[in-house]
Amino acid sequence: MVIPVHDVNPVQRTPYVTYALIAINFAVFLFTPGIAGSVTGDSGVSQLCHLQAFLERYAAVPQELIHHQMPRLVPTGEVGIGPQGPGCVAAPPDYDKSPPLSVLTAMFLHGSWLHLLGNMLFLLIFGNNIEDRMGHVRFTLFYVACGYVAGYGFALLNDDSGDPLIGASGAIAGVLGAYLVLYPKARVWVLVPFLVFLPLRLPAWIVLGFWFALQAVYSSGGAVSTAGTVAYAAHVVGFLAGMLLAWPLRPGTPPPPAPRSLLWGRQARHTW
Known part of the structure; x- marks a missing residue:
């Protein structure tokens, strides 16, 4: 797996929307109950119950999107003591949820710091050029359209799933697809793990x-959608x-600027 860190593709206008999306994603994450207090996203029972209740209300759920099957019982955020020990209390929902709107809210929810930072890195590197080209x-x-297509596409492939689907990955994947179409020859600095992280500049x-x-490849092996896994589809x-x-x-x-060399940033030398 390569890690992109920068692209050699200057823009003509400030990508205000890209910056705003990144800021909103960070703000929502910091106010997500039960998750922002830990670097890993791990939390205690009380925090976990608050997180489950929050996701049940604001995340996209395939069953709800395709069949409009709302659950009879949802986590309330409270902790109860059962035969197996502490657990989350469930009760009939005391709110109305719009499944189509949940696709939009789910685009700004993330399951961990790693999930958030990875998505925002890709959006920062590739989103500015797409915004520059489109306005x-x-x-x-x-x-938003790519996020909706990705969310409903996943739901159609997993229509019996009751697990929450969260993250900006579907929308950002659309940005990556657009970048591949519009700037296939642009050079991207990446880190390739090979004993150490080797910096390369690749098309x-x-x-x-x-x-x-x-x-x-990963999606062909079965896609999943819980907060701790990845919805590859x-x-x-x-x-x-x-x-x-x-x-x-x-x-x-x-076209993007012509590279001075294939992999590295140095000026190529011609020898006889």
Whole structure:
């Protein structure tokens, strides 16, 4: 797995929407009950019960999206003592939930610091160029559309699942798909784990193509959607949606700067 750290692809306008999305994701995470107090996302029983109740209300659930089957009992956030020890109390929901709206709210929920930081890193590196090409308003609509396509695509493939689906990964996968279509030759600095982290500058089509191939392979082995696992199928659907939506913009997209060398940042030398 390669870790992107920077792309060599300057922008003409400030990516306000990208910055705003990152800020909102961090703000929501910090106010998510029971999760932001730990670097790993691990918490005690009380915090876990608050988190489960919060996700049940605001996360997207495939059964609810496809069949509109609302659960009869949901976690309340309270802790009770049962035969097996402390556990989360469940009761009939005292709120109305809109399944379509839950897809939007789920885009701003994350299960751990690692989940959040990984998503925001990809959005920061690749989102600014897509916003620069599309403009602020179109990029906002594009981002939300990819998130919805990814969420409902995953739900269709897992329509019997009652587990919450959270994270910005589906929408960000759409950004990656658009980047592959619009800037396949842009150079991306990545860290490749090989004994140590080896810095390389690779074409975007290699970096993003490899990322997509991994998601496709993982999703073929069964996709999951709990807060502690990864919904690979949502990544695949979101990536393909981003490619399709960005395809009409290819003809007028200016090429990225020509690299001075294939892998490294130094000026190439010609020898005889």
